[in-house]
Amino acid sequence: MPLLRRDVLGLIGGLAAGPALAVSPSLPEAPDAYRFAFDRLEGGRIPLEAYRGKPMLIVNTATNCGFAGQFASLEQLWQRYSHRGLMLLAVPSNDFGGQEPLEGMAIAEAARQVHGATYPFAAKSSVRGADSHPFYRWAAARRPAEMPTWNFHKYLVGRDGDLVGGYPAGTDPIGQDLIRAIGQQLQSA
Template structure:
């Protein structure tokens, strides 16, 4: 039996695709593959929002940008009826500005800023221990990763990462409103 060069090369390429142990590597095709835990238990599976744009924002109650809780609420009130999903992801990764835990975070944002949108459990958003969604987003858009609290990721209706927006981006400013409006019209 003679081996053709193409067969040998094909076998080598296929073996490189397998991790140690021979298991098939899984790919993450979209944001819909992820879920965030809820502070009181349960999860927010992003797959449940397929067909709708999703805005994911890492937050902190003691941050100088905390006023964005209120402008995020304005955005939520304006677009939730048209299909937008908004999930706040509290994090203590930047300046230790989220001292609260669990449901107390959402309650503080509601009492102080009127926030009524969904709140995930406190989550790491940077570094090797970051939530898998944030590691995936960083691999998709390495120049648009969170550098501080209130970084925003917009997920498209098909689960694709449409963009990352810095803490300085006003939630009801033209840049983000335009991107959300375009995604809502695409449906």
């Protein structure tokens, strides 16, 4: 399968950002994802504790990314599995290629207008390096080989609040690998 230009750019960007991906020595010592909360675009907080016992898919997004079509695929996933308990959270980030120029509610509005996204959006956050959101530092400590290297990286958190896995930008949200992992979490008691 030939590499697409965006794939090559993503790989180069990820390699060039290598030193910036170093995990901060002051990692959160949280035993599970329920200890974290994200700011809402519209104000307030999104405490992950509110989703205890449910699988969560947390995706760093960017409206100007070549993978932005995944907003629509994530919507399909949301429509298919939210009623069964899946929580999906988009976390806009400008960390990769400066591809999230929008601020505040304009981010979610653009994703809704262009791609039909109706799932929740957190406020814009950093997802790599020492300034990254505490959830992302925790996830990087849990699975250092599965850290975000580009926009639309997906973290699946299991019903027990532990990190099930990280899925790179090129992973189709409605592809077999991710659907299988989500299905296993939805079926687990």
